[in-house]
Amino acid sequence: MERVYIGMGSNLAAPAEQLREALKALGQLPHTRLSGVSSFYVSDSLLPGQPRYTNAVAALDTALEPLALLDALQAIENGQGRERLERWGPRTLDLDILLFGDRLIDEPRLKVPHYHMQARAFVLYPLAELAPGITLADGRALDGLLAACPFEGLERL
Template identity: 55%
Template sequence: MAQVYVALGANLADPIGQLNCACEALLSLANADSLRVSPFYRSAPMGDVEQPDYVNAVAGFSTDLSPIELLDALQAIENQQGRIRELRWGPRTLDLDLLLYDDQCIDIPRLVVPHYGMRERSFVLVPLSYIAPELILPDGTALASLINDSLKAELVLADALIAV
């Protein structure tokens, strides 16, 4: 059984509804009573593509799936919710990124864990710290050491939360 953390993001087709549906789908991947979800936050989009703000969250759960099985399952959830991969950092109905898989470091063509950009993204670090404040990253860095007031100030709580 592995402890995993997944970033959730959406900015199209009712983003809060998209994240709620994704959290319901994650229940099928999680071992019983292990799913925890952060509050939802609004954040500005990355990159130069003009698009609406995102709604983001992080989910943590234990699973018996291997890293690639989990990646496949996450991509299937994205596809079921209308994800189309056209533009890097473009608008999307749902984005599910595997952030951490236990304390493993994975670097294969389809999957890099820890997620390559998580340390620079307030919309990942702040929600992750909400559900795992004592988390130590695979390289030994305490998650709390990466969080500061300016990161927290970049985010605004979204209007609704998932009740899982």
């Protein structure tokens, strides 16, 4: 089993409820155990004019391979009404693999550590709740990423 961190976000159709439903689904994945979840945070959308997001990070211990887990996460998103109309559009649910054990993954469908996570307070601060002091597989320390990405704009629920 490997420890995997999943970034979670929603800004449509009762976002906090979307995250709670996703957590139930994550807990039912085969060969996987939900081992923790951060607080929920509210943040502004990265794009103007969109509703605010509710975000969290979940910790999983899984025996699934990365692309099998990705497929399972996308099935959960689809089951909760995710429509992929535009890359950065509003969504009922977004589940991203942030870290997968100590693996560096560079596949057409999956990049781990998740690209841009270093600039996203709504990812870093929830991750720090679950894995304080962690060093990413690419050698970056979470503490250093936090220092460069202020808490501004986040509201803990």
